[in-house]
Every structure is written in structure tokens, then in C-alpha cells.
Amino acid sequence: MSYRSLTDAVADLEANRMLIRVPGEVDGHLEVAEIQRRAYAAGAPAILYENVRGSAFPCVSNLFGTMERARFLLRHGLDGAKAAVRYRAAPGKVLSDLRSRPAAPLDAAKAAIHSLPRRVVKAPSQAHPITLSDVPRIASWPDDGGPFITLPQVFTEDPDVPPGKGPLGAPLSSNVGMYRIQLAGGDYGGGEAGMHYQIHRGIGVHHTAAERRGEPLRVSIFVGGPPAHTLAAVMPLPEGLSELLFAGMLAGRRFAWKRRDDGFVVSADADFTITGWVDPGRTLPEGPFGDHLGYYSLTHPFPVLRVTSVTHRKGAIWPLTVVGRPPQEDTTFGQLIHEITEPMVPTTLPGVHSVHAVDAAGVHPLLLAVGSERYSPFTGRRPQELWTIANAILGFGQCSLAKYLFIAAREDAPELAAHDIPGMLDHVLRRVDLASDLHFQTRTTIDTLDYSGTGLNAGSKLVIAGAGAERRALAREVPAQVGALPPGFSGLQVVLPGVFVLGGPRFESYERVEGDLAPLWDALDAAERAGADLSGMPLVILCDDPGFAAETLRNLLWVAFTRSNPSHDVHGRQAAIQHKHWSCVEPVLIDARLKPHHAPPLIEDRAVSRRVDALAAPGGPLHGVI
Numbered sequence: 001m002s003y004r005s006l007t008d009a010v011a012d013l014e015a016n017r018m019l020i021r022v023p024g025e026v027d028g029h030l031e032v033a034e035i036q037r038r039a040y041a042a043g044a045p046a047i048l049y050e051n052v053r054g055s056a057f058p059c060v061s062n063l064f065g066t067m068e069r070a071r072f073l074l075r076h077g078l079d080g081a082k083a084a085v086r087y088r089a090a091p092g093k094v095l096s097d098l099r100s101r102p103a104a105p106l107d108a109a110k111a112a113i114h115s116l117p118r119r120v121v122k123a124p125s126q127a128h129p130i131t132l133s134d135v136p137r138i139a140s141w142p143d144d145g146g147p148f149i150t151l152p153q154v155f156t157e158d159p160d161v162p163p164g165k166g167p168l169g170a171p172l173s174s175n176v177g178m179y180r181i182q183l184a185g186g187d188y189g190g191g192e193a194g195m196h197y198q199i200h201r202g203i204g205v206h207h208t209a210a211e212r213r214g215e216p217l218r219v220s221i222f223v224g225g226p227p228a229h230t231l232a233a234v235m236p237l238p239e240g241l242s243e244l245l246f247a248g249m250l251a252g253r254r255f256a257w258k259r260r261d262d263g264f265v266v267s268a269d270a271d272f273t274i275t276g277w278v279d280p281g282r283t284l285p286e287g288p289f290g291d292h293l294g295y296y297s298l299t300h301p302f303p304v305l306r307v308t309s310v311t312h313r314k315g316a317i318w319p320l321t322v323v324g325r326p327p328q329e330d331t332t333f334g335q336l337i338h339e340i341t342e343p344m345v346p347t348t349l350p351g352v353h354s355v356h357a358v359d360a361a362g363v364h365p366l367l368l369a370v371g372s373e374r375y376s377p378f379t380g381r382r383p384q385e386l387w388t389i390a391n392a393i394l395g396f397g398q399c400s401l402a403k404y405l406f407i408a409a410r411e412d413a414p415e416l417a418a419h420d421i422p423g424m425l426d427h428v429l430r431r432v433d434l435a436s437d438l439h440f441q442t443r444t445t446i447d448t449l450d451y452s453g454t455g456l457n458a459g460s461k462l463v464i465a466g467a468g469a470e471r472r473a474l475a476r477e478v479p480a481q482v483g484a485l486p487p488g489f490s491g492l493q494v495v496l497p498g499v500f501v502l503g504g505p506r507f508e509s510y511e512r513v514e515g516d517l518a519p520l521w522d523a524l525d526a527a528e529r530a531g532a533d534l535s536g537m538p539l540v541i542l543c544d545d546p547g548f549a550a551e552t553l554r555n556l557l558w559v560a561f562t563r564s565n566p567s568h569d570v571h572g573r574q575a576a577i578q579h580k581h582w583s584c585v586e587p588v589l590i591d592a593r594l595k596p597h598h599a600p601p602l603i604e605d606r607a608v609s610r611r612v613d614a615l616a617a618p619g620g621p622l623h624g625v626i
Contacts, residue, residue, distance in 0.1 A: 076252030141290030146185020175202035224271025294325025373409035431466030460567035474498030475536030486519035491546030
């Protein structure tokens with residue numbers, strides 16, 4: 001039977017030995033978060049903390065800690081939701097599947113029937129009123145600005161659509177997103193909370209409409225409930241497609257809602273509900289917050305939620321997660337999103353066969369894509385249609401936040417898949433023409449959480465395309481003629497074929513970069529004159545610690561793509577600009593050194609780490625778990 005509450009889900013996990021209890025006291029300030037990070041890394045069960053210091057409520061983490069557990073929690077509706085997406089992408093498959101595998105269309109039909117939200121008279125989530133200071137306060141990283149809600153389902157409606165005008169009165173002109181909520185610290189406390197949302201999020205459309213009307217925006221925050229509701233809040237659904245419908249599909253049970261007398265919509269199945277108003281034009285400093293790129297997102301003005309009520313259901317459990325340098329629990333969300341939405345890619349973006357947002361690089365900084373290259377085959381294959389496709393990808397939903405896009409032509413390797421990171425890099429770097437196949441977009445938008453650019457939401461993009469015959473064999477070792485490096489440079493080594501890392505002098509300013517790199521280019525030019533074949537080293541990552549970057553592919557991707565802004569940090573040997581087009585010869589260099597304007601990386605508190613070590617030691621409640 002599908003879950004009616006988070007309590008149902010927790011009990012089911014425990015009955016199937018997928019959850020453990022921690023009965024002793026744990027501290028919500030940093031300690032729970034460090035336990036969660038270690039639990040995820042260890043592939044541990046979900047953890048129910050029965051006694052969180054200062055909280056009257058138990059907390060649960062690591063619900064989505066493994067794909068196996070995530071699929072178990074979503075088993076009542078996942079197949080039906082995937083089938084519905086598949087048939088929306090290719091409606092003609094319904095008839096053929098009815099003949100060959102009739103269960104699949106029936107699953108999709110069942111999912112559709114269970115997707116329309118169900119209005120109820122009584123909402124268990126409203127049973128017990130409390131105050132904002134009563135909810136569990138979880139702080140994840142030492143320099144966080146305070147405790148945050150990390151798994152909220154933030155519900156808003158379009159102010160331009162009168163309430164009750166949806167099908168059967170359902171609130172389908174709505175958005176449900178996951179935007180972190182700061183509960184205390186800084187200017188927050190009492191009855192106000194900070195509401196951070198990033199660029200290109202659905203709530204922004206509703207907030208803009210409310211500002212235009214000069215009205216406060218009504219906001220409801222749901223915490224807990226069936227785990228499917230949590231996943232629905234992070235799904236990048238097209239504008240106008242309600243997350244409430246999708247939540248019903250995933251849960252295998254219609255989303256139960258009620259509109260209170262004060263006009264607020266609430267989830268009947270949530271464990272906690274917070275309602276309030278965002279007043280026009282009012283902001284307060286929000287943050288810092290240790291975020292999913294592996295750095296702190298810094299303090300900036302964001303909207304303020306003026307809280308009007310906080311309620312909880314009987315037996316409420318507070319779910320939480322922790323974000324940080326990938327992989328973390330939200331990595332599972334990304335894998336599920338890819339799995340569910342993959343059939344829609346060719347329909348939504350004609351010519352695109354697969355797209356992969358690279359989790360190890362912080363998701364938005366790096367996209368890999370495979371597209372078609374069918375233009376003018378009589379002229380020889382080169383990137384032409386790929387540029388059209390690349391522009392479509394960079395104009396599509398949250399893909400528009402990407403900084404780097406490597407794109408390959410399917411015709412050159414029909415088996416190539418975008419999620420094959422080494423294979424994609426190898427394929428593109430063998431084919432890219434450095435004189436013509438690097439295209440920049442400057443002074444544009446990037447992820448709000450990415451501080452490699454020129455300001456909040458501000459940065460650049462680079463598309464690197466590879467199509468046609470191979471242009472080079474990729475080097476697997478440093479050319480012998482590349483001798484001693486100039487002072488300040490060290491550690492040149494191969495990480496992947498054709499991909500090198502190099503240690504460099506400490507970054508001082510952008511005004512000094514050309515001077516810093518000039519001796520390196522001179523040394524490489526000299527090596528080429530001495531007979532070195534530099535064509536096999538198309539990509540060099542300049543960084544502060546080449547040993548760390550070369551240690552794993554995960555390290556390389558994180559360093560290279562979270563610490564660079566293409567317009568400012570991509571350089572090349574013998575670089576030139578002709579008619580505003582940039583070109584170079586091998587190698588292209590990405591300057592991934594830390595810069596003064598970058599946000600600081602996340603580091604655990606040593607004292608807290610020692611306390612968690614004790615919990616994991618023999619005789620401790622988490623021995624053998626983390």
C-alpha cells in the first residue's frame with residue numbers, strides 16, 4: 001500500500017532492515033550533519049534520530065542514501081510515472097505497447113488516474129499548532145549563517161489566477177520547489193525566515209507577478225509527508241505542469257490538499273506545515289550556507305517569509321539532508337531525475353540524443369551532450385547542426401545555467417552516451433578543431449551558487465564541439481621534449497588521455513594572468529620547435545594542487561569546472577581573435593586556481609568530527625554503520 005505519511009515510510013524501511021534508530025542524544029548543530037555525510041558515503045541505512053538536542057521531534061536522514069532505497073520508497077508509483085513520461089514523449093508507443101507489453105500502458109493509465117490532487121476536509125498536518133522556534137534546528141557546516149530547512153516543499157500559486165479555477169478546483173496553477181529556508185541567525189528569529197531561491201526557479205514567476213500587483217506572495221512550506229512528495233519538489237518540470245500531479249504519480253496516491261479559511265493551501269499528508277507571506281520589495285541578508293558545489297554560498301539579500309502559522313501532525317518526523325561537495329544524498333535525486341526525464345530529451349530538444357549534468361562537477365558547471373550532425377553531409381562532417389543544438393540546450397530550463405558544454409555528433413559513434421564522462425571527453429578532444437570549435441557566450445547567467453563568475457548569477461559559457469574525423473591521437477604521457485617548466489609551474493602530468501594537470505603560481509589578479517602564462521607558452525613553443533608533438537595534449541588544467549586534481553576523475557572535474565569562468569579563465573597557446581572569434585593551438589588551458597572572489601570550500605569542524613568518531617567507535621551506537 002502506498003504511504004500516507006513519512007511515519008509509514010519510516011516504519012516500512014525499518015521492517016525491511018533499511019533503517020536504524022539512534023536513541024541517544026545527538027546535536028542538531030553540525031553533529032547530525034556529519035553523521036549524515038558519513039552515512040551517505042558508507043551506503044548506510046536511513047537513520048532515525050530519536051533524541052535531537054533542543055527538539056521535541058525525532059529527525060530522519062539518508063532516506064534517499066542509495067538508489068536501491070530510493071526505488072524501494074518510490075516503488076508504488078515510480079514505474080507508472082516513468083511510463084507516463086515515456087508516453088508523453090512518444091504517444092505512438094501506446095498502441096504498439098498494448099500489443100507487445102500491455103502492462104506498461106496500464107501502469108501509465110493508473111498513474112494518470114492517481115495523479116489529480118484530492119481535496120480533503122480534514123488535514124492531519126494541521127492538528128497541532130507550534131511556533132517556528134519549535135521545529136528542529138539543523139546546521140550543516142561550521143560557517144553556516146544558522147539552521148536551515150534542507151528538504152522543504154515550497155508551495156506558491158500564480159497570483160494572476162483566482163483560487164479554485166483549476167480542474168475540480170485543484171490548485172494546479174502552482175509551483176512546488178525545494179528552496180532552502182533559514183530559520184535563525186543573522187537577522188532572522190521569532191516569526192521570520194529567510195527564503196533563498198536560485199535563478200530560473202518556478203517560484204520566481206509567481207514572485208514577479210505578486211510584485212507587479214503590489215501584493216504579498218502567499219507561501220506554504222511542507223516538510224515531510226510521503227517521500228515521493230520530496231522528490232516531486234526537486235523535479236525540473238515544465239512551467240505550467242503542476243508538481244502536485246507528479247507527486248501523485250510518484251506516490252501512487254493522489255496528493256491530498258486543503259485550502260484553509262485564510263486562503264493558504266496545505267498538504268494534508270505533510271508532517272509539518274509553515275505558512276506565511278513574502279512582502280513586496282522586502283529582503284534581508286540570507287546565508288552563508290554550505291552548498292552542493294562544495295563551497296559556501298555567501299550572504300546576499302533574499303526574500304523574507306513573514307510566518308503566520310506552524311503546525312504538525314501527530315507523531316511528526318522531521319526529514320533532513322545535507323549538501324556539500326558531490327556526491328551527497330542529492331546525487332540520488334539527480335540520478336532519479338535523469339532516469340525519469342531521459343525519454344523527454346529528444347522530444348523537447350530535437351536532435352539531442354542524451355544530456356548529462358555532471359554531478360562530480362557540481363551539476364550545472366558541466367554538461368555533456370550527444371546530438372545529431374546532419375547538415376550538409378556533402379561538405380564533410382564538422383560542427384554545424386551541433387551549434388543549433390547547443391544553443392537549444394543552453395536555452396532549456398536549468399540547462400541554461402551550465403558553464404561548459406561538451407557536445408559530440410552521434411553519427412561519429414552511435415554507441416556514445418553522455419553519461420560516459422571519460423568516453424565523452426576522449427571523443428570530443430580527439431575531434432575538436434581549436435581554431436573553430438570553441439564558442440563563448442559572455443556576460444550571461446550561471447548558477448546562483450557558482451562564485452567563479454563576475455557576480456551573483458553572472459558569468460559566461462563555453463561550448464566545445466567535436467564532429468568528424470579524428471584530428472589527433474591523445475597523449476598518454478608528457479612529451480619528452482617538454483623539459484624543466486618555468487619557475488612557479490610544476491607537477492605536469494596526464495590524468496586522462498589528452499588531459500593534463502599542472503600546478504601554477506598563486507593567482508594574484510586577472511591583470512597578471514597573461515604575464516603569469518607567458519613563460520609557460522614560451523616553454524611549450526620551444527618544446528615544439530625541439531620536436532615535441534603537442535597536438536596530443538589539447539587540454540591542460542592549471543590548479544593550485546595538481547596532486548589532488550590528478551588523484552581521481554572526481555577531483556579533476558570538481559577542481560576544473562567549479563573554479564573557472566570560461567570568459568576569464570580559458571586561455572590557449574598562440575591564442576588569437578579574428579572577427580570576434582577566439583582560437584588557439586594545443587593546448588587549451590583552464591585556469592582553475594582559487595581566486596580571491598571565490599567562495600571558501602567546505603571543511604568539517606574537527607571537534608565535531610571527533611565526537612562523531614566516538615559514535616562510530618566499537619561500543620558506539622553507529623559502530624559498523626558509518
